[in-house]
Amino acid sequence: MPPYDLDHRLVVGVASSALFDLSTSQRVFDEQGIDAYRAYQDRYRDRMLRPGVAFEFVQRLLSLNDLSPAAGDPLVEVFILSKNDPSTGLRVMSSVAAHGLPISRAIFTQGVAPYAYIPALNISLFLSGDAGDVRTATTLGHPAGQVLGSAAVGQGASSGPTAQRTPHARVAPGDAPVTVEPAVQTVEAAMATGVAVMGDATADISEESTADAEVGELRVAFDFDGVLADDSAERIFQSGGLEQFHQYESARKITEHHAGPILPFLRALSTIQRREEQRVAEDPGYRPRVRVSIVTARSAPSHERAVNTLRSWGVTVNDAFFLGGADKGRVLRVLRPHIFFDDQRGHLDPVAREVASVLVPYGVTNEVAPPAPDAPALVPAG
Structure with a gap:
C-alpha cells in the first residue's frame, strides 16, 4: 500500500492551544508544575475541551472535504501539532473525537516546538497560541500565525453541539491565552470535589441555527x-x-x-x-x-x-x-x-x-x- 499522499492537499497544522481553550490547563502548568498538569489532564481525560479561537475555522475548512469525489481522498488534511507528550495529548484527541472533527493525525513532541515538521508534512499554515513558537517558525520561513484573544466561537455561525463561546481571555507575552476569571482551583481541590475548572471543561451546550450555518x-x-x-x-x-x-x-x-x-x-x-x-x-x-x-x-x-x-x-x-x-x-x-x-x-x-x-x-x-x-x-x- 503506497504512503498517504500529502503533496496534493491543503494541509494545516494546528496546535492544541489554537484549536481548544487550554487556558486553565496552562494556568495549572504555570502555577503548579508538570506533575499537577499531568494529573489534571489525566483526571479530565474524557471531559471535552471547549472550542478555541481557531476551532470554527478548522471545522468549516474540514467540511469542504465533501467536494472530493472520493471519501478516502480528502482535499483538506489537518494535523494536531502539540508540545504535549503522547499521554497528556490523549485529552486533546479525545476532545477532537467528541466534537466530531475528522482529524486523525497528530504529532506530540514533549516540550519541543513541532514547527520543524511543517515542510516535511507539506503544511501551508501552522496556527498556535504560543508567540515564541510562531515567531521562530516565521523566522525560519514557515507559514505560521499566532491566534490572539478569545474570539467568540459559534457566533451565530455554527450549528450543532460546538456552538459555544469561549471565556474572555488575556494574552501574556509568549504564553497561550490565560483566563482572567474564574480563579483556578488546585488540582487536589478539583479532584476532591469532582468539579472541573471552568475554561477547559465544557458547560451547557446551546445550539444556534442560522442561514450562514446551513450554507457552511x-x-x-x-x-x-x-x-x-x-x-x-x-x-x-x-x-x-x-x-x-x-x-x-x-x-x-x-x-x-x-x-x-x-x-x-x-x-x-x-x-x-x-x-x-x-x-x-x-x-x-x-x-x-x-x-x-x-x-x-x-x-x-x-x-x-x-x-x-x-x-x-x-x-x-x-x-x-x-x-x-x-x-x-x-x-x-x-x-x-x-x-x-x-x-x-x-x-x-x-x-x-x-x-x-x-x-x-x-x-x-x-x-x-x-x-x-x-x-x-x-x-x-x-
Whole structure:
C-alpha cells in the first residue's frame, strides 16, 4: 500500500492551544508544575475541551472535504501539532473525537516546538497560541500565525453541539491565552470535589441555527503587505511616508510582489475554490462556500499593484477593501470572517474578541529593537 499522499492537499497544522481553550490547563502548568498538569489532564481525560479561537475555522475548512469525489481522498488534511507528550495529548484527541472533527493525525513532541515538521508534512499554515513558537517558525520561513484573544466561537455561525463561546481571555507575552476569571482551583481541590475548572471543561451546550450555518460558508480575510506579500513596500512606507510609498508602488504597478509568509495557504485555498467552480459547472444550484477577502490599509493608487500581483499569483479573491488607513475593525465587524490574518497587533487587538484573529509576526512592523546596553536580558518562558 503506497504512503498517504500529502503533496496534493491543503494541509494545516494546528496546535492544541489554537484549536481548544487550554487556558486553565496552562494556568495549572504555570502555577503548579508538570506533575499537577499531568494529573489534571489525566483526571479530565474524557471531559471535552471547549472550542478555541481557531476551532470554527478548522471545522468549516474540514467540511469542504465533501467536494472530493472520493471519501478516502480528502482535499483538506489537518494535523494536531502539540508540545504535549503522547499521554497528556490523549485529552486533546479525545476532545477532537467528541466534537466530531475528522482529524486523525497528530504529532506530540514533549516540550519541543513541532514547527520543524511543517515542510516535511507539506503544511501551508501552522496556527498556535504560543508567540515564541510562531515567531521562530516565521523566522525560519514557515507559514505560521499566532491566534490572539478569545474570539467568540459559534457566533451565530455554527450549528450543532460546538456552538459555544469561549471565556474572555488575556494574552501574556509568549504564553497561550490565560483566563482572567474564574480563579483556578488546585488540582487536589478539583479532584476532591469532582468539579472541573471552568475554561477547559465544557458547560451547557446551546445550539444556534442560522442561514450562514446551513450554507457552511468559510470566510477568510487577509491583510496584504507582510502577510500575502513581503514587507518591501511596507519598509518604504515606514521610512519615507505615504507619498513616497504611493510613488514607489505606482512605478512598479505591473511588477509582481515577492511572496509573503501566508501566501502558501492562500494558494492552497485557491485550489479548493477552483474545485467549487467545477461543482458549479456540474450543478448550477451549488453555492460556493469559500469566500476570500483582502482587508488592507492600501488605497489608490497603490491598490493597482496589489491587484495585479494577486492576478499574477493565480489566486482567487472575492472581496478587496482598500481602506487607506481607515479602521479595519469597522469592516471586519460586518464581514465577520472566520479567521483574519494581519501583521500588526494594532489592527487585531480591537477585534480579537469578535473575530478569530491571527498575528503574522513578520517583517519590519515586527522587528524587535535590541535591548539597551544596561537593560537586563529577557529569558523567554518555557
